[in-house]
Amino acid sequence: MRAVSPSTMKQIDRRAIEVYGVPGIVLMENASRAVAVAVKQKIEEICGKRKSPGKVAVVCGKGNNGGDGFGAARHLANMGFEVMVFLASPFDEISGDAAVNLKVIKNMGIPVLELKDDEEPEKIRGLFDGFHAVVDALFGTGLRGEVGGFHRRLIEAINASGLPVVAVDIPSGICGITGKVLGAAVRADVTVTMGLLKVGLLLYPGAAHAGRVIVADIGIPHRVFEEFEAEGFLLEPGFIKNYIKPPAPDAHKGDMGKVFIIAGSKGMTGACALSGLGAARCGAGLVTLGVPESLNDILEVKVTEVMTLPLPDTGEGTLSEEALKPALEFAQKCDAVVIGPGLSCHQETEKFVRSFVAECERPMVIDADGINNLSQSPGVLREAKAPVVITPHPGEMARLLSMTPREVQENRWDVAKKAGETFGCTVVLKGARTLIYSPGRPVYINPTGNPGMATGGSGDVLAGMIGAFLARGLDAVEAAAAGVYLHGLAGDAAAEKKGEIPLVAGDIIENIPEALKYLQEGEKVYGYEIQTYQG
Numbered sequence: 001m002r003a004v005s006p007s008t009m010k011q012i013d014r015r016a017i018e019v020y021g022v023p024g025i026v027l028m029e030n031a032s033r034a035v036a037v038a039v040k041q042k043i044e045e046i047c048g049k050r051k052s053p054g055k056v057a058v059v060c061g062k063g064n065n066g067g068d069g070f071g072a073a074r075h076l077a078n079m080g081f082e083v084m085v086f087l088a089s090p091f092d093e094i095s096g097d098a099a100v101n102l103k104v105i106k107n108m109g110i111p112v113l114e115l116k117d118d119e120e121p122e123k124i125r126g127l128f129d130g131f132h133a134v135v136d137a138l139f140g141t142g143l144r145g146e147v148g149g150f151h152r153r154l155i156e157a158i159n160a161s162g163l164p165v166v167a168v169d170i171p172s173g174i175c176g177i178t179g180k181v182l183g184a185a186v187r188a189d190v191t192v193t194m195g196l197l198k199v200g201l202l203l204y205p206g207a208a209h210a211g212r213v214i215v216a217d218i219g220i221p222h223r224v225f226e227e228f229e230a231e232g233f234l235l236e237p238g239f240i241k242n243y244i245k246p247p248a249p250d251a252h253k254g255d256m257g258k259v260f261i262i263a264g265s266k267g268m269t270g271a272c273a274l275s276g277l278g279a280a281r282c283g284a285g286l287v288t289l290g291v292p293e294s295l296n297d298i299l300e301v302k303v304t305e306v307m308t309l310p311l312p313d314t315g316e317g318t319l320s321e322e323a324l325k326p327a328l329e330f331a332q333k334c335d336a337v338v339i340g341p342g343l344s345c346h347q348e349t350e351k352f353v354r355s356f357v358a359e360c361e362r363p364m365v366i367d368a369d370g371i372n373n374l375s376q377s378p379g380v381l382r383e384a385k386a387p388v389v390i391t392p393h394p395g396e397m398a399r400l401l402s403m404t405p406r407e408v409q410e411n412r413w414d415v416a417k418k419a420g421e422t423f424g425c426t427v428v429l430k431g432a433r434t435l436i437y438s439p440g441r442p443v444y445i446n447p448t449g450n451p452g453m454a455t456g457g458s459g460d461v462l463a464g465m466i467g468a469f470l471a472r473g474l475d476a477v478e479a480a481a482a483g484v485y486l487h488g489l490a491g492d493a494a495a496e497k498k499g500e501i502p503l504v505a506g507d508i509i510e511n512i513p514e515a516l517k518y519l520q521e522g523e524k525v526y527g528y529e530i531q532t533y534q535g
């Protein structure tokens, strides 16, 4: 599902009005209706259907977000709710379509209380006593910069009310593209966003402030959406299902892709097994682990469905430079390579990784120590002869870009794009709402997964899964999207059974079959669900 920035949404709104001739007031009417229906649903969810359905406070700003609020107030009154509008702006500053709707509700006798900037703080704090829900129509795509002073106090009062909150378009105070809190932000139970998803509703902390997201079709001709490049794309089952096709009836293991996984060092044999099994569970026909010779016997015991290839060892249980020739030769016989899980940063291994990445002619997933071994020479990534997917967690990305993990986390969107453009590869920036970026493509946002997956070995499994999809012929972005989505879905299935705390990497592998089954047959989607309101 497409996700856009506020500025792109404004351009789409404008084109619908000025080029296609849809009057703005019509868009606002549809938006208002969607909000009112969501409020009714939310209150009924909590209080059940009642003769007198309840009392709703609608907090309106001075722009069209507020205009949606005025329209929603009218619809809610028509539904039998007792409605009160709190206007966070002087009456005479309301204009255009918003002014039309304000006039109507005043003609209907709906009380509209104009709040002054210098209202007594305790008056603001007590504003919502006795109400059953609050509608946040303060700021939408028109928010600029930090929310301060009176608006901040108003937002804090909404959050302190303890009432269910329905946000109009974007929770006020959330940046519509980064998801950051700009000073203060409303915590909504439901966000009714107009036309298309906004990126900021999908990225933390915005995703936490948005609650359940409903995308309202407000009557913009759908072809207008096609006329603009969406900045983001929320990964969904339908999108992934196309990539995960069952094997042909007469398939044999050679058809299903050969994956070569170069991994492991003394004490890190688990990483080899986890990435190998991750690949095998995603349908790779043949999986071979290239490991330091001294660890080969251990791996032979550890794995069954996966083969091993002993490679020259430094004598310390790590790969030596001598491993380059045999590793490149074997890679030539495979369809995709995964390099990095548990490899260590031994100085000889670092040289091996640098040369291998520069010379390998097969699509590669570079993970964990594969990335760390390139942090002194990230330019090698640009020399790669075949498509590359890097799968850094924030710390590994920080080393690659000479940033701090905090800087990475505070700018995930921009960092993922910067890394993709700098290294000319597909970037999987792991974390809550993993981002996938490749030059020239939108940023894919993954909604699956849970905090229980932040456990040793989880990344090794993911690297193997992406390697399997690469080996089965998906391009770098598709393989990354399929792997990331499925990895999170399997983790959600595991967490549903065992809880998040006890979850270990092996549980993710165990649940890949169930996750695949849901993708291909079921409708149940864990974790994240977007509803669409068609009016």
Ligand SMILES: NC(=O)C1=CN([C@@H]2O[C@H](COP(=O)(O)OP(=O)(O)OC[C@H]3O[C@@H](n4cnc5c(N)ncnc54)[C@H](O)[C@@H]3O)[C@@H](O)[C@H]2O)[C@H](O)CC1
Binding pocket: 010, 013, 014, 017, 024, 027, 028, 031, 061, 062, 063, 064, 065, 066, 068, 138, 139, 140, 141, 142, 143, 144, 145, 146, 147, 148, 151, 168, 169, 170, 194, 218
């Ligand atoms: N035709 C359309 O565009 C439709 C828009 N819809 C809704 O309208 C809003 C966007 O409305 P807009 O008037 O552009 O801006 P906002 O209402 O979001 O902003 C309100 C107002 O607030 C002022 N402001 C901005 N930043 C700050 C700040 N940091 N502190 C104080 N005040 C601030 C600024 O002057 C703005 O004018 C969109 O979200 C939809 O909800 C309809 O839904 C569909 C048609």
Ligand SMILES: [K+]
Binding pocket: 065, 136, 137, 138, 139, 140, 167, 168, 169, 170, 171, 172
């Ligand atoms: K809002």
